[in-house]
Amino acid sequence: MHTMPSLLAELDALPGRWEVQQTLAAPVDAVAALLLTVAEGRVGHDNLLVLARASAARQGAMTVVAGSGAGVYRAEFAGPLEPVEIQVDRDRFMIAVQSWYAGVHTVAACPAGTLVTHRVHRVIPDHPGFAAGIEQIGLRARMARDLRQVLDVIADRLGC
Numbered sequence: 001m002h003t004m005p006s007l008l009a010e011l012d013a014l015p016g017r018w019e020v021q022q023t024l025a026a027p028v029d030a031v032a033a034l035l036l037t038v039a040e041g042r043v044g045h046d047n048l049l050v051l052a053r054a055s056a057a058r059q060g061a062m063t064v065v066a067g068s069g070a071g072v073y074r075a076e077f078a079g080p081l082e083p084v085e086i087q088v089d090r091d092r093f094m095i096a097v098q099s100w101y102a103g104v105h106t107v108a109a110c111p112a113g114t115l116v117t118h119r120v121h122r123v124i125p126d127h128p129g130f131a132a133g134i135e136q137i138g139l140r141a142r143m144a145r146d147l148r149q150v151l152d153v154i155a156d157r158l159g160c
Contacts, residue, residue, distance in 0.1 A: 006069070007087040007096045011104050016119035020144045024151050025113040026160045032093045032107045034154045035116065038073050038086060040064055045153050048086065050097060050105055050118075051075060053149050100124050101139075105147075113160075118147050 005013075024031055038048050041064060043057040048064055056062040061078035064086070075084040084099040093107040103120040120143065 007085055008089055011096055011121045014121040018120045018140050020147050021117045022147050022151055023112040023115050026158045028109040028114045030158055031114040036088050036090055036095050038088050040066055049150055118143050
């Protein structure tokens with residue numbers, strides 16, 4: 001019986017198309033604990049932080065439900081949008097998200113504290129999420145802005 005590869009395995013096999021990195025003066029374990037927290041319930045700053053700034057999440061219309069397998073989830077929307085696939089690998093400090101883009105956030109120790117990398121491996125150009133805002137500021141600029149917002153939340157929570 002052939003099984004589908006996991007989202008992380010699938011993305012690991014693809015080259016990154018866009019990448020942004022930022023550092024945070026905090027221990028890697030503390031940053032990873034906050035960045036990789038995913039559990040059933042409403043998406044917010046304490047759950048699936050990498051998607052907490054999405055408009056559906058800000059409106060309280062995005063909820064995480066458990067998928068099949070360890071670390072596998074999906075985020076469902078109140079509206080007609082397709083669910084987002086999510087996979088967390090806490091041992092490797094990684095979280096993968098697939099919606100209109102497929103990307104991975106990784107956390108690693110560095111001399112400044114923690115290096116967080118967000119790498120996008122593919123996009124669906126005709127998806128409504130891609131068109132909204134990307135043409136105005138560009139994908140890499142949006143990724144950098146979104147990563148900064150995520151790290152600002154973590155820095156605030158950790159007091160650094």
